[in-house]
Amino acid sequence: GPAMDLFGDLRRMNKRQLYYQVLNFAMIVSSALMIWKGLIVVTGSESPIVVVLSGSMEPAFHRGDLLFLTNFHDDPIRAGEIVVFKVEGRDIPIVHRVIKIHEKENGNIKFLTKGDNNEVDDRGLYKEGQNWLEKKDVVGRARGFLPYVGMVTIIMNDYPKFKYALLAVMGAYVLLKRES
């Protein structure tokens, strides 16, 4: 059957063909990494695409939606904007709206955020003793969005077996694919 054919294929491939396929695979991975790095440079954000992890911005964004960010240095932070920020010391990006800003003449700004779907502002989420966010806490400003697409990463996170299965299938496909 097909499983035996696959094994047969594998054994018949000589070393040269295997190296070729591995290089092909490496090239695909490198190109993907380059595109990602390119996006980081072009948008100015360390994480230009993020997945919404919670329901705190419903009904606008739901868990699994994808957000596209920019983080240009000269872009001023203004009330009403949707920012993605990280609390100092924690790795999880939070997507909420700016509800208050106080900006000095020299451009130093401190601001407060709140999720649309939350009753209270984010002060409880900030670090102990921290009352405001600053520019350095911002990962980016939400400029565009696609619904549902990010669900794949959430599923891969919650069900690691799914992630390994997916990687195994992808790996097998690339290694065994014949170029005519």
Next chain:
Amino acid sequence: LRKNVEDFTGPRERSDLGFVTFDITADILNGKKCIFDWNVKQLFLYLSAEYSTKNNALNQVVLWDKIMLRGDNPRLFLKDMKSKYFFFDDGNGLKGNRNITLTLSWNVVPNAGILPLVTGSGHVSVPFPDTYETTKSY
């Protein structure tokens, strides 16, 4: 777009706290068309106060917000609204501040695509009085 306000300030700890009541009459449009086209899922409307103080060159505080879903009436006719959120200044910059500008803006949330922020035309300038109110019923 028209807003109507009366207000007074009260000291809390060491920062000024302003109280604002307002009316909003607005018709949200996209140029001349209805704002709710096939790719608009909802609008996030917010009323923000913008002003300058000695401490800070620019301050913006969101006083009130509302989510308007596709299918809701894009015309607003609200009277005697109180601000949803506390209007604290970072310091004492509200007392005697003659130039607080209230603007209505909205974030368009599409079904998919760009997330624009639009500021409505028409804004109202509000002066705060020079003295604090010592008692008030809110």
